[in-house]
Amino acid sequence: MSDPVEDPGEQSTATHSGFVTFVGRPNVGKSTLMNALVGEKVAITSDKPQTTRRAIRGILNRPGGQLVVVDTPGLHKPRTLLGQRLNDLVEQVLGDVDVIGFCVPATEKVGPGDRRIAESLTGYPRARKVAIVTKTDAATREQITERLIEVDSLREDWAAVIPLSALTRDQLDVLTDQLLTLMPEGPALYPEDVVTDESLEDRVAEIIREAALEGVRDELPHSIAVTIDxxxxxxxxxxxxxxxxxxxxxxxxxxxxIGRKGSRLRDVGAKARAQIEPLIGTKVFLKLHVRVAKEWQRDPKQLGRLGF
Structure with missing residues (x-):
């Protein structure tokens, strides 16, 4: 008996590569989800709104292709020129990506802000849309079910509705597989050994800012920026x-x-150094200087100097 003839379609080597970004209200877990997908911390995380201030790209390679995950600031009502520029950045990214993932935490009911963002996705017809219910590890089964129903009803064109936990990695593979199938056919956009196109200086600056954000409140988180000399x-x-x-x-x-007798600044330095050293690969001497730039969030010239 002769060997069966294989279907050429079964041996297709076509790969899918493209860009995906996650949108949602501030602090719905977008940066945490990006880091979990990429498998390495490329975006800082915090419970402070508007922690993300740039379009940060993380690269995920799979046998079937490559996903370039673009982390962006949360959409919000801007109160400063910086806030407006962050919203403008999000809109620019949304117009360029292949897939938009709309995130809602399982622990919170869908509200007016979620509905407004979901409706705004109509303005980006090029991108496929996926709904993602995040933080399922912190929610009850009833909450997850309720959230899935609420999210599903927001739009009729979801390519998929997926519940997951970035913390426990539950359902992450389901999301990855779904995103890859929605990407256009094409070769990888970045070399396989690259996890982000962020420069070392930018990654170090963000690590320091994350350490400085911990424990501060009121308006101070928005007022903190970090530069590398x-x-x-x-x-x-x-x-x-x-x-x-x-x-x-x-x-x-x-x-x-700075804190009492420099205590808080030393703590910031110690926390930042613990993350910078594995990134650089050597011991680190970290010298931090705190300086004042009056109302920099509202000053076009200062924003430009800080890269916004």
Missing amino acids: DIEERETGSMTDVYANIIVERDSQKAII
Whole structure:
């Protein structure tokens, strides 16, 4: 008996590659989801709204193709020029990606903000839409079911509605597989060994900002920015010097960041250094300087100097 003839379709080597971004209200778990998908921390996370301030790309490789995940700020009603520019950035990204993932936490009822964002996706007809119910690890089965029903009713063109937990990685593979099938056919857009196109300076600055955000409240989180003056490896190769600035808007905020006799600034440095060292691959000497840039969130020139 002759061997059966294989169906050529079964051996298709076509790969799918493209861009996906996640949208939703601030603090619905977009950056955490991105990090979980990529398998490495490329976006900082915090319980403070508008933690993400740039379009950060994380790259996920699978046998069937490559996903480029673009993390963006949460859509919100802007109160400053910075806030407006962040919203403008989100809109630009939404117009360019292949798939938009709309995120709603399982622990919170769908509200007016969610509905407004879901309706706004009609303005981006190029992208396929996927609804994602996040934080299922923190919700009851009844809450998850209720949320899935609410989210499903928001639009008629969802390509899929998927509940998941980035923390426990439950259903992450389901989302990955679904996203890949929705991407256009084509080769990988980045080399396989690349997990992000963020520069080392940008990643270090974000790690420092994440450490500075911890424990602060009121308006201070929005007022914190970080710049890097220099990252230089010493001749011995066993130590890297990092010189950075933590920028705030008022003298009173500077005092909060520094803390009593410099205690809080030392704590920020220790937390940041613990994450910078594995990233760089050497021990790190981290020198932090806190300076004031008056009302930088509202000043076009200062925003430009800070990269916004």
